[in-house]
Amino acid sequence: MEITQKIIAEFEVKYIQFLDPQGNLLQDLPNSLQDIKKVVELYRAMVETREFDAKAILLQRTGKLGTYPSILGQEAIGVGIGAAMRLNDIFCPYYRDCGTQFWRGVKMSEILLYWGGDERGSNFVNNKQDFPICVPVASQTLYAVGVAAAIKLKKEPRVVVTAVGDGGTSRGDFYEAINLAGVWQLPIVFIINNNQWAISVPRSQQTLAFTLAQKGIAAGIYNEQVDGNDVIAMYYAVQKAVEKARNGQGPSLIEALTYRLSDHTTADDAKRYRSVEELEKHRLEDPILRLYQYLLLKKVWNEKEENNLKEKAANKVQLAVEEYFGIKPDSPLAMFDHLYAKLPDALVIQREEVSRLFGDL
């Protein structure tokens, strides 16, 4: 007997790219980037972020910073997100998002302070609304939908953006978050930084799904795959999704394809589990190099400007490092002072003991 089935639904996953790895423009620049100065802005931010990243690793190696997760090779994602959001939107980052954080006013010295082991690094002076760096993988996606639900309830024209790694999409938190975002049509954009690795576990061992973007299909939310090493594509896709969410047209899930050129963190040694050949192959897709080549080709950039930018970036990072070094140690009493709005009586004795033991340094 022949069993018949009919197709009741079909789905698609779109992919977008503007710049190929050699810096060739594959399609016209989006309207929002017609002004080439804006593209140069994105380039500048990526170069600064990379300069910061290199310095952070150096500081860690010389004992002046704790464990640090490099974003080498993933700068286009952070910068693309940052440029696409409005300042009063809300960002719920994970730990590889300093590119976005810098764009949104978080100081380089604050990020250093955080990885240097000081809570004050999450008390951003120039950004009051964003969440701090989130370490428990994918857990940020859940409170992010809470923020989005509040925004929707209050009818504010704001959007939440949250980022998560490829490994993070295996966690229940992620599925729960995109599910709620879909069914409640929340103003939120999920960005997956698919850098192909979750420490030593490759993307292929996380899921059999052909793309991570398609996880959005099950949640009924718009999904798209983007060349995450193409800052133009990143900016375009995130901006489109953010404005869509702002207009009440629901959430999106964007998978940004990239590659982690660094070790997982400074505490990791990727040589234990991945080949040098694989790494070298992906170096050729570098997001900064490709935009550099495009800008050269367009003749809006030259070596002099490049040197100028590099020098400025180095100075900016150096100033941040000096600011970081200049920050006086926190008082041990700070352990108590932010636990509750008001220190409960039950803790007063303990706080006094700390004061007696160590003084209010």
Added chain:
Amino acid sequence: MNTINLIEAINQALVYELSNDPTVVVFGEDVGINGGVFRATTNLQMQFGKERVFDTPLAENMIAGLAIGMATQGLKPVAEIQFMGFIYAAIDQIISHASRLRNRTRGRLSCPIVIRTPFGAGIHAPEHHSESTEAIFAHIPGLRVVVPSSPARAYGLLLAAIRDVDPVIFLEPTRLYRLAKQEVPDTGDALPLDVCFILRTGKDITLVSWGAMIHETLKVAEYLSTIGIEAEVIDVATLKPLDIKTILNSVERTGRCVIVHEATKTCGVGAEIAALLAEFGLTFLLAPIQRVTAFDVIVPLSKLEHYYLPTEERIIQAVKKAMEFT
């Protein structure tokens, strides 16, 4: 004979049990080719193959559930949660299922799993990597909570945990992973669960501790000896079920007790020990029981963590206070 550190002792126990019990499987995040972020599972996958030593997708509640399900089918899962700060994500499977499967089915199904996880502060780790919330698990009926504090005890207790027929939360103090080395003969001999270890005998005062704080506690005992106070040091090692007898016997002789733990004070396991001492040993206590613990604050990032962790000085002060009573 070679001396090995605590992390190598964990590895040695895993190798021994994988070699001798074909039902043992080892899994978690990055335990395969990477050998675990602390290298506890180094070379295991190479030696025993991907069917017995494997990486999972990144999902802790899944890891715990996977272990539970496998255990009901005659396997002996030894699952790793990368840091204690991420075990909270697995707590539903652990508390709702692992701990009570035997009871719910009146013994028809059981759950012989081990969940290993590094814990504790003091290694300048990032946020959420310094937790010591063992009391959460010690509070749960049906679970065992085991904490080694030396390479030899890590080896013997891990073997015991794997061979035990009930779920064991096995907490490995990161601060001790590479601190000290000792000879650990690879004999496959398990240590008993549910007994405290007397690490040092003394007649004047009983110091009770576990995990990384054993290090400071022993150093304090050495110092006390130089000023004429002989301290008995007990490593609780199995926090649940608790061997209060050994502690009571000791305090009966010394009349004084200081409990030292890294976890925060309120509702810490020290509170349970103190309560049991009050319940059964009040008549022979010569001084109020002292607790030296972390303050009741969120474990700070690395810059403040040395203020958070109990210090030798604080232990000495507590001992002196207990000795004042005559």
